[in-house]
Amino acid sequence: MTSEKILPWLKRAKAYLFDMDGTLVDNLAYHVQAYHIFSRRYGHELTDAQIIGWTGATNRYFMERILGRPASADEAKRMEDEKEVLYRTLYAPHLALAPGARDLLDRAHRAGIVCAVASGAPTQNIDFVLDGLRIRDEFAAVVDASQYEPAPDCFLTAAAKIGVAPQDCVVFEDAVYGVQAAHAAGMRVVALTTSSPRATLEAASADLVVTSFKDIL
DSSP states (O other): OOHHHHHHHHHHOSEEEEOTBTTTBOOHHHHHHHHHHHHHHTTOOOOHHHHHHTTTSOHHHHHHHHHTSOOOHHHHHHHHHHHHHHHHHHHGGGOOOOTTHHHHHHHHHHTTOEEEEEOSSOHHHHHHHHHHTTOGGGOSEEEOGGGOOSTHHHHHHHHHHHTOOGGGEEEEEOSHHHHHHHHHTTOEEEEETTSSOHHHHHHTTOSEEESSGGGGO
């Protein structure tokens, strides 16, 4: 897709909805490392391919595959909390916005485009990133995993909170699950190759695939 075709629909958007993990922050390696440590504790070693392939799925999905059986809501939540503490500890010294994200946010604000976070991450991880980077005020709404179910509602909930119709929103995502959810919500989606190969994201029908936010600035 040429830049002449890309820019008009990005510029016409009334809202940008940002996934967090792998999108606003390039943190996949730290989630992978945390899952390796965590899964060993429970006697089930996950491979890199499994962890990356399941990116965008719920933490409960991961926990049940580590356990090899269904997990109750309480058990899954306890395990999720344990794993996420590991992740935040590993990533804290490296916390940083993804390349180009700062410039894209600034450009959106200057153009009057409303920005929101729409993520399947738990509340504590959202707080860790937004408050750690001091960027919470950049977003008119923040939607985390506690506020919606199932997946498309992540983006629909964010759009409703900021009062923008789905067709006027552009989603920024990195996972196939996220691309599919954005389309199910009736939104265009820009996919970053931080977690999945370009061919995989193109096969998921992402409207635009880029290596980083710098590619669209």
